[in-house]
Amino acid sequence: MKFAYVLCLLLLVTFVPIFLEASETLQFVPESCFSVVTVSNVQSDKGVGWLIDAWINSPRESPLRDLLSSVPAREISVALFPAEGSETFSMLLVVTLNKGKKAEKALLDKLIETPLTVSIQTTSHKNTTIFYTTAEDAGDYSAYAVVQNNVLAAATLDILKTSLEGPTVGQGSAYKNMSAVLTLSQDGLLFTNNSNSQFVQFLRPLEDKWGMSLLLSADYLQWMGASFDFVDSQQVSGKFVFQGKDTSHIEDIQDDADFMGETFKRKFIAEKIDYKGEVTVNGKTVVLNFNIEGLESLWTKLFAQGVLSLFSLDAD
Numbered sequence: 001m002k003f004a005y006v007l008c009l010l011l012l013v014t015f016v017p018i019f020l021e022a023s024e025t026l027q028f029v030p031e032s033c034f035s036v037v038t039v040s041n042v043q044s045d046k047g048v049g050w051l052i053d054a055w056i057n058s059p060r061e062s063p064l065r066d067l068l069s070s071v072p073a074r075e076i077s078v079a080l081f082p083a084e085g086s087e088t089f090s091m092l093l094v095v096t097l098n099k100g101k102k103a104e105k106a107l108l109d110k111l112i113e114t115p116l117t118v119s120i121q122t123t124s125h126k127n128t129t130i131f132y133t134t135a136e137d138a139g140d141y142s143a144y145a146v147v148q149n150n151v152l153a154a155a156t157l158d159i160l161k162t163s164l165e166g167p168t169v170g171q172g173s174a175y176k177n178m179s180a181v182l183t184l185s186q187d188g189l190l191f192t193n194n195s196n197s198q199f200v201q202f203l204r205p206l207e208d209k210w211g212m213s214l215l216l217s218a219d220y221l222q223w224m225g226a227s228f229d230f231v232d233s234q235q236v237s238g239k240f241v242f243q244g245k246d247t248s249h250i251e252d253i254q255d256d257a258d259f260m261g262e263t264f265k266r267k268f269i270a271e272k273i274d275y276k277g278e279v280t281v282n283g284k285t286v287v288l289n290f291n292i293e294g295l296e297s298l299w300t301k302l303f304a305q306g307v308l309s310l311f312s313l314d315a316d
Contacts, residue, residue, distance in 0.1 A: 023170070024150065025038055025094040026094075028150060029077055029092065029169045029170075030079075030159075030162045030165070034082060034198035034199055034202060035079065035191065036078070037079075038075065038076065038189055039075065039077075064111065067095075067111065068095070071097055071102070071103050071104075073095050074097065074098050076094070076096075077092075078093055080202070081159060088205055091140055091155050093141065093152070094150060094152055094163070095151045096149060096150050097150070097151065099149055100149075103151055108153075111153050112131065112132065112144055119133075121133070123157075125161045130145045130160055131145065132157045140155060141153040143159075145164070147164075152164075172193070174193050175191055177223070178191055182239070187228055188227065188229075189226070189227050190228075195222055199218060200218045203218055214260070215256050215260075216252065217249060217253045220252060220253060221242055221253065222244060222245045225240075225241045233299070234294055235293045236292050236295060237290065239290065241288075242286040243284065244285070250284055254279060254281050264292075268294075273293070273294040273295060274292070276292075277289060277291075278290075
């Protein structure tokens with residue numbers, strides 16, 4: 001069951017639904033992140049709409065859930081950055097609201113408030129007002145800002161400031177290379193950059209926690225991407241793309257893709273979920289195409305458990 005949860009997390013957070021040129025949230029995602037997931041078509045797509053509604057209606061309390069249930073969002077991006085200490089990563093959230101819609105300040109404040117918060121302070125950066133807290137037990141976010149119809153929330157004040165400066169992740173060479181390989185008009189798009197081994201440094205502690213190795217060839221990857229089509233509550237189709245740094249270890253990368261596909265198949269069969277996949281190789285690029293049906297009950301369990309719980313090294 002744990003492996004199935006991990007895969008669903010990959011479909012969400014290891015999770016981006018967009019047309020690259022039309023993405024509004026990526027203009028605030030800096031190139032310094034090592035991974036970004038974007039969900040678009042939030043209101044218009046049947047599958048994406050069901051996922052958001054299922055999460056909003058899950059029993060687990062969340063200030064972000066309260067925010068998104070109160071104001072319609074059009075696109076959502078979550079970016080991950082290296083973190084120090086016991087944390088595995090720091091986050092940046094960018095939400096594009098429907099034009100003309102505004103979020104209540106009380107709900108925005110809840111994103112960064114904790115039981116130890118004495119007051120919320122303000123500062124200005126790039127002509128934008130930033131609200132932040134200095135509480136030592138800060139949660140997922142400690143700072144937020146509103147830029148036109150975009151809400152930005154970050155784990156640290158520095159990350160939020162960087163999101164207002166650029167350059168953006170979409171301007172980087174690795175992301176541009178990915179856009180030439182993946183179909184960008186899908187509901188979801190994942191980009192993970194490993195050019196400086198950022199992804200490996202993030203992945204290894206999680207593999208220790210999960211008690212499994214997902215990518216033995218991670219050291220040989222330049223980047224990894226994925227596009228998803230959330231057809232409805234039951235079905236997801238798409239592809240994972242593994243881009244090697246060169247062709248010298250392409251067989252290792254292919255072996256990982258084959259192993260991943262076979263593991264998905266075995267684990268999903270145990271959950272009575274139908275999985276089909278195929279691996280192809282072209283130069284230093286390995287592609288795993290897949291189609292999964294019968295996911296609704298697994299999504300529901302994942303949302304009840306908490307999407308980010310599997311990424312915490314302290315959680316059971």
